[in-house]
Amino acid sequence: MTHKKMSPARKQRMAWLGLLAILALAIVLPLASYSVHWLGNDAIAQDAATVVNPRSNYWRAVEGGVGGYTAISGREAGVLVAAGGIEWQQRRDGPVAKYLPWAILGMFAVVLLYHLIHGKNKLDAKQLSGRKIKRWSWFDRSVHWVTAISFIFLAITGLSMLIGKNLLIPLLGKEGFSWWAQASITIHNVVGPVFSLGVVFMILLWIWHNFPTKVDIEWFKQGGGMFSNAHPSAGRMNGGEKVWFWVVAVVGLGVCVTGLIMLVPIYNLPVPSWLAWVPLIDGTRPQMQDANLLHAIMSLGWTALAVGHVYIGTAGTEGAFEGMKTGYVSEEWAKQHHDLWAEKAAANGKVVVLDDDTSVSTANHEASQSTA
Numbered sequence: 481m482t483h484k485k486m487s488p489a490r491k492q493r494m495a496w497l498g499l500l501a502i503l504a505l506a507i508v509l510p511l512a513s514y515s516v517h518w519l520g521n522d523a524i525a526q527d528a529a530t531v532v533n534p535r536s537n538y539w540r541a542v543e544g545g546v547g548g549y550t551a552i553s554g555r556e557a558g559v560l561v562a563a564g565g566i567e568w569q570q571r572r573d574g575p576v577a578k579y580l581p582w583a584i585l586g587m588f589a590v591v592l593l594y595h596l597i598h599g600k601n602k603l604d605a606k607q608l609s610g611r612k613i614k615r616w617s618w619f620d621r622s623v624h625w626v627t628a629i630s631f632i633f634l635a636i637t638g639l640s641m642l643i644g645k646n647l648l649i650p651l652l653g654k655e656g657f658s659w660w661a662q663a664s665i666t667i668h669n670v671v672g673p674v675f676s677l678g679v680v681f682m683i684l685l686w687i688w689h690n691f692p693t694k695v696d697i698e699w700f701k702q703g704g705g706m707f708s709n710a711h712p713s714a715g716r717m718n719g720g721e722k723v724w725f726w727v728v729a730v731v732g733l734g735v736c737v738t739g740l741i742m743l744v745p746i747y748n749l750p751v752p753s754w755l756a757w758v759p760l761i762d763g764t765r766p767q768m769q770d771a772n773l774l775h776a777i778m779s780l781g782w783t784a785l786a787v788g789h790v791y792i793g794t795a796g797t798e799g800a801f802e803g804m805k806t807g808y809v810s811e812e813w814a815k816q817h818h819d820l821w822a823e824k825a826a827a828n829g830k831v832v833v834l835d836d837d838t839s840v841s842t843a844n845h846e847a848s849q850s851t852a
Contacts, residue, residue, distance in 0.1 A: 568769040576776050577643050583784040591791045594706075601706065602798045605812040612808040612832055613825045620685060621804055627678030633671045635783050637664035642776060669743060676736035683729050689716045690725040695820065716821040724789055731782050738775035742768050808834065 616624070640648065641664050649657045696719035702712040704720050712718075717725070793800050799813035811831055814822035825831060 565765075565769070568773070571773055572642075572776065576773060576780075580777065580780040581639065581643055583780060584787065587784040587787040591787060591796075595791070595796070598707070600798055601796060603810075603812055604711075604816060608810050608812055610833055611811040612834055613811060613814050613822065613830055614807055614832065615803040615809045615814075616807045618807065621807060623678055623681045623685060624804055627675060627682060630671050630675035630678060631786065633667060634675055635779075635786075637668040637671075638776075638779055639783075640664040641668070672736075672739050672743065676740065679728060679732040679736055682725075683733075686717075686725060687729070690722045692719075692722060695719075696722060711816050711819070713820055714818045716818060718818065720792070724785070727782065727785060731778050735775060735778050735782065738771040738778070741771040742775065808832070 640660060644661060644664070645657065648660065652660060693715065695713055695715060699712040699714055699719035702708070702710050704718065705711050793804065797817075799810055800817075802813075803809040811822065811826075814825070
């Protein structure tokens with residue numbers, strides 16, 4: 481059998497076709513392998529997506545309220561994740577902590593601006609006669625100062641707990657702030673009940689002097705004389721003091737009650753059955769969270785108003801601080817700021833003269849002795 485020889489032209493064509501096939505395979509085979517690898521991973525990913533992690537399902541169920549085992553007993557036994565905790569923290573660390581503290585700084589700015597523009601409200605009398613009227617008893621002043629000092633401690637420690645981590649960690653460091661935060665909690669919880677008793681005593685002692693009257697309307701119309709040289713009439717308490725009293729009575733009691741609600745589990749205080757109708761009183765965690773938000777909101781607003789109160793009673797009004805310091809105010813101060821009360825005190829013989837040795841004698845008695 482004879483074989484025909486391949487012509488040179490055909491050999492040349494076969495060589496070129498072989499070279500092209502090699503080049504084609506060199507390109508196609510890697511791409512094909514990459515494609516197979518990609519398709520395989522995609523399939524694996526799809527399979528993985530269809531497989532559910534049992535732990536994820538478990539914690540989703542826990543967040544939905546499904547219970548589990550916990551070492552504690554009582555109402556929250558078996559509760560692994562407290563419902564509403566995240567929402568409470570977002571509200572506390574969000575609007576409450578970010579915006580409300582600015583009200584305190586805003587009040588400082590208002591007070592400073594007023595003082596720079598208007599200055600201290602001074603007495604019209606250039607020289608004091610030495611005649612005085614007793615305004616506060618020793619018990620009144622004791623209650624006021626215990627409550628005021630407690631308020632300062634609570635304001636500082638409360639602000640430290642609310643916004644301290646952002647302001648104090650750069651100054652104290654994490655360890656220093658950790659110590660101060662724990663100290664703040666302890667001080668707050670110990671001083672809080674003392675402050676609450678002070679608020680109750682203030683209400684019982686002074687509520688009788690703080691019911692609104694028609695005189696207060698005119699006092700407010702004249703802005704309390706803070707923006708002019710006018711001295712509107714007032715009784716023992718003027719309109720502004722009455723507003724502050726009712727802030728203490730309403731907001732103060734609200735702060736004390738919400739604080740007590742948060743302390744119920746800490747002190748293990750029993751709640752009488754006859755108080756079961758009072759909202760928030762049983763101390764469950766959701767109720768404590770609500771109480772915490774209300775406590776912070778009222779406390780921050782009250783602290784802002786307290787800045788104005790402290791200013792008016794000290795640097796803002798000449799002679800005002802003397803009353804809470806010694807219990808007595810000058811007759812000139814009384815006539816300028818509380819003329820109706822001063823007239824009544826004079827008619828009842830309660831104007832006195834304080835000698836250098838702090839002994840007290842009535843002006844009427846001194847007058848009768850000099851006549852004799």
